[in-house]
Amino acid sequence: MKDFANLIERLDTTTKTNQKVAALAEYFKEASEKDKLWTIAILSHRRPSRPVNTTLLREYAAELASIPLWLFEESYHIVGDLAESIALIVPNDQHDSKKELWEILEELIELKFKTEPEKKEYVQDRWMGLDYYSRFVFTKLITGGFRIGISQKLMTKALSQVSGIAEDELAYRLMGDWSPSSTSYEELLFGRNEQAYVSKPYPFYLAYALEDSLEQLGEVKDWSVEHKWDGIRGQVICRKGEVFIWTRGDELVTEKYPELATLKDFLPDGIVIDGELLAFTNGEIGLFSELQTRIGRKTLSKSILSKVPVIFKAYDLLEFQGKDYRKLPYLDRRKHLEKLIEETPHPALHISERFEFSSWDEVIAERELAREKRSEGLMLKRKASTYQVGRKKGDWWKWKIDPLTIDAVLTYAMRGHGRRTNLFTDYTFGLWQEKDNGSKELVTFAKAYSGLTDQEFAQVDAIIKQTTLERFGPVRSVEPTLVFELAFEGISYSSRHKSGIAVRFPRIVRWRKDKKIEDANTLEDLKALIPK
Amino acid sequence: MNRPDLLVFNAKGIYCPIAQVYIDPWKPVNRAIITHGHSDHARFGHKHYLTHHSNIPIIRHRLGQINVEGVEWGEKFQINGVTFSLHPAGHILGSSQVRVEYNGEIWVFTGDYKTEPDGICTPYESVACHTLITECTFGIPAFKWKPQEKVFDEINLWWDKNKKDGKTSVLFAYTLGKAQRILKHVDSSIGPIYTHGAVENMTDVLRPQLALPSTTQITRETINKDLRGALVIAPPSAHGSPWMRKLVPYETGTCSGWMAFRGARARRATDRGFVLSDHCDWQGLLSSIRESGAERVICTHGYTDIFSRYLREIGYQASVENTQYAGEKEETETKESA
Known part of the structure; x- marks a missing residue:
């Protein structure tokens, strides 16, 4: 735990990305396999579900600090972060916890099923036994959300330095449906677990906002244009007779979109499509706010399903007949995608219309239509571009409309x-x-x-x-x-x-x-x- | 028995109506007692200033040729039958609390203060009183200072590491108070210490009263490579200014109580934050109020609403008065003394 807390502190005390990567790489070199696996999981948002709610945490902290709850709440409001407030306010003078990171996480998984008095005893005991920074990190493991400027990209970079696996390959391996209890470090990085690969998405290719003028992109004939739809970016995977839907946030959301479940009966096996989940009300593209009314729900009632139906607007084809298509030029991938959707029509699978223009003025004119077409603006994609990993400049640009x-x-x-x-x-x-x-x-x-x-x-x-x-x-x-x-x-x-x-x-x-x-x-x- | 307030708060400052004297007024007045040299407490334009001897060089440096009288710690002086005396506040060199006594009624204004001795100024002394007017810049339980030795160990380690990496260590600190506290306690055997002009000027003013290691002001003639491995002390306002270009490659550090918050470090875009304050932390405030024996507490600047509510809950008669004191914030002093 101490080593992990030191890592978080180092990441937190520098604003320079190369130092962050170096700190991570150093940590990965020294840490045990179990701790490494958990670190990867935590930094890719795979922490265990919250074992204690934050209201209880506040009460435990105020009690331990012998201050009224309102004073804790006021201080928390000023500090702005619960874990940090607790670490600052709770007294500690023991510092004897020698627990490893993985041990603490396994304890937290167990804790969820304990009684309230047991939870209180456990949490207060850990707080008292950890120094300031470890206590902050420990509480963050409960509440979630480390905002320490570590993107998946930086973590992948550091892990690549230590493991020798190329970054793009590693990014792919770290995606999808795994957790520290379902795999090992060795298997995650070097193994090939067929079962895990059935549902695995590809890393998304993301665009930067267009900064320069259109003319600086070169010839308009080299570019393909489509609208940037305002929904949730996702991947639809059809493999071994099953459908999986992943969001860009690396979240498996298949259950939330039952209208797409029947895709497995339409699409051939070995297909991965990149696209956008969109609300589709009264036969036209809906607003993001309508989609939002569905996102948070645990159960989807019939009425919400009929009120806010969802479609998947397809942008790109990443896998076809079980083969990775990402290295193919964009235009070729699109041709396969268009043909696929044409041959297997499904009511919830739409193609995102693609445009080719003969002048930049026409591109500008199309962007003017964005609000009317309910898009956020345009995507400009180089016709010859491969499907890359993460946010990259050069071949894809987003060009949003003015707010x-x-x-x-x-x-x-x-x-x-x-x-x-x-x-x-x-x-x-x-x-x-x-x-x-x-x-x-x-x-x-x-x-x-x-x-x-x-x-x-x-x-x-x-x-x-x-x-x-x-x-x-x-x-x-x-x-x-x-x-x-x-x-x-x-x-x-x-x-x-x-x-x-x-x-x-x-x-x-x-x-x-x-x-x-x-x-x-x-x-x-x-x-x-x-x-x- | 309802005794009149010895000190009141009006549009010009903290006022003693019987003596017709102001303490740290923010508008020009005839007679002003000044607690310490920071610009929100010692302002221009008063006809007559009274302060502790050791503060005189500081306010002369900042305010020019003013009419100022100096007194010793504990030295009693009368104005219109009111007895005044100054007592060490431990905030910066020459910082005082003001004790006011009339007909057996005693009020104390703490000014800015801290309870931990810093090796620079006369340590804070508790003064018994009926009513205590206190600042509460850091008046929430999230503030808990480490002993300063530990903070200076961190600073020395940081400097030493930067030196080994061939970098300049730039520390941002107030020109008056914090800068000299750092100079006094850093390990000057690690390397040379350079200063920003504003820090150098103020330090020169204080040198006759303090034993400090030698420093070199950075000027146009300073050679970049001489700065590698050195420690540079600069005011917070220098951060991100063109003046910094000469110091490349560097690591930055900020010394302030606010550095206890992760968010504050991030917003300052400073590489390191060192939690070092010349104000009381939560326990410091509570213990000094307790020791003063005061029944009534008036909170001036800082988390006044929260702090006074807590004081009321634990049995004090506590209230809030608005002042124009700023507590610990970033000063923009470069113009004033560069």
């Missing part, structure tokens, strides 16, 4: 986290709505906390402190005086929001010092942006 924007009024502010804790940096915004009696009121419609410079945050903070109306814990309502331009990606009706509208990825574009609050937009203006 929607609106001018809104700041109505509430909340303290930031960490060093920004004395600053109000998380804002709630409202738009004007006319009431029945003709007067206007501000209706909350979005929250945003990024997009200003440190200097602007400080200025806004000062104004918030001067114009505070009421305090609710860390939140303050303020007299409306400030107007900001907000940008967002998607917009849709929502019954869960007070304004009746949900926007996606709202953020601040600029502070409109030139505008008075009366000049801000109305809720009607926002509604006009919703695609018809």
Whole structure:
């Protein structure tokens, strides 16, 4: 455990990727096979399911620190991270735990099935027995979500240095349906377990955003264009008479999309298709927000299945007749894909239409249609490109449409986290709505906390402190005086929001010092942006 | 019995109505008692300043030719029948708490303070009082300082490793206080120590009062390769400025209480964070309040709402007053003293 905690600390204390890779490689060289396997699992989001809920963790911590729960909660709000708050607040003076990482993880798997008093005793005992950093890491293993700037790519790079296996091959091996209890380090990296390979997806090829002008991409005839659909990127695998659906987040979601289950009766064996899971309501492409209503559900009722049916929009063919097609040129892969879908029509399997243009102006014109076609913009793919591993520049580019924007009024502010804790940096915004009696009121419609410079945050903070109306814990309502331009990606009706509208990825574009609050937009203006 | 408040908070600062004197006022006044030299406490424009002797060179350096009078620790002086005295606050060199006594009623304003002796300034002394006005910059239980020896061991190890890697170690610290504390305690046998102009100027002001290792200011003439393996002390505002170019290749470190938070390190984009503060941690605040024997506590800057609520729960009569003191934040002092 100590070695793993040291690794996390080293990863956490450097911002340089080469140092992160070096730290990982060093760790992989020294660690036992069991610890290595668990480390790979944790860094690729395969931690055991949460054995204790966070409410209990807070209670255990406040009790151990002899402070009231509210004080723990306030401190947690300021620190911003539960595991870190616990590591900072809980006293510790024993430091005698010599447990290995794998032992702790096996304990955590067992812990899930224990009684509440047993859980409390175990967790408090571990906290007391670990030093500050190990305690932080231990709690993170329970709560999940290490945000230490280690992408799968960096981990693969380090592991490649130690194992001698090429990065792309390794990325492929580490994908799919495995867990430390189902395999060993040796088998994962060097073995060939046929069963595991039946469901294994390929690493996704991801695009960077287009930075340069279109002309710098060269000749338009070398490029194929399609829309970038706004759903969940995924792979559909048909092997040995079974269907598997994987998302880009390396999550197996087959059960969640029953409309795709029958693909096994349509498609021949040995097929992997890259594409997008999309809501498809009333015979047309739906919004991401509609798809979202299905994602979180544990059980899918008949009504939700009929209300938000899902289709798979196919982009690319990665495997055909059991053969890896990724090294074939894009255009060849597409030809096979188009033929396949044409010959085996399935109601939920659609092809993502591909365009070829004779001038860049036509590409620009197609992008203009994105909102109407319910896409996020365009994908530009070099016709000769192979299907690569991970995010790579050069052959694929995404070219999204500009975000929607609106001018809104700041109505509430909340303290930031960490060093920004004395600053109000998380804002709630409202738009004007006319009431029945003709007067206007501000209706909350979005929250945003990024997009200003440190200097602007400080200025806004000062104004918030001067114009505070009421305090609710860390939140303050303020007299409306400030107007900001907000940008967002998607917009849709929502019954869960007070304004009746949900926007996606709202953020601040600029502070409109030139505008008075009366000049801000109305809720009607926002509604006009919703695609018809 | 309802006794009048010895100190009140008005638009100009903390005010003693009987003596007609301000403590650390933020607007120009006739008479000001100054707790210490940081710019949010010692400001321009007062007609008469009173402070501890050792703070005089500091505020003269920052504020120029001011009319200032110095007193000793514990030396009692009367103004309009009110008895005042200054007592060590342990925050930075020359930092004081202000004790105010009238008709047997005693109030103390801590200014900024810390309970751990830092080897630089006269250590904090508990002063018995009825009402304590305290800062609470780090007034939540998430702050728990390590003994400074441990932090300096970390800094020395970091410097030594950077030196072996052929890199310059750049430490960001306040020019007044933290910079000298670092100079005093780093292992100067590891290599030469260089400074940013702002740090060098302030350190020169304090040298007559402190035994510090020698430093070299980085100038246009400084040769890049001489800096390899050296320690450079610079104000936080130098981070990311063109001034840093000369120091390549370097590793950066920041010394601040906020470095206890992982998020703070990440946002500062600093390679290393060293948790070193000139303010009290949670236990430091609680123990000093306890030792003062005060029944009433007024919290000025920091996590005032949370801290005072906790104090009320454990039996104090605690309230919050707004001031314009900033606590521990990044200073932008380069302009002032470069």
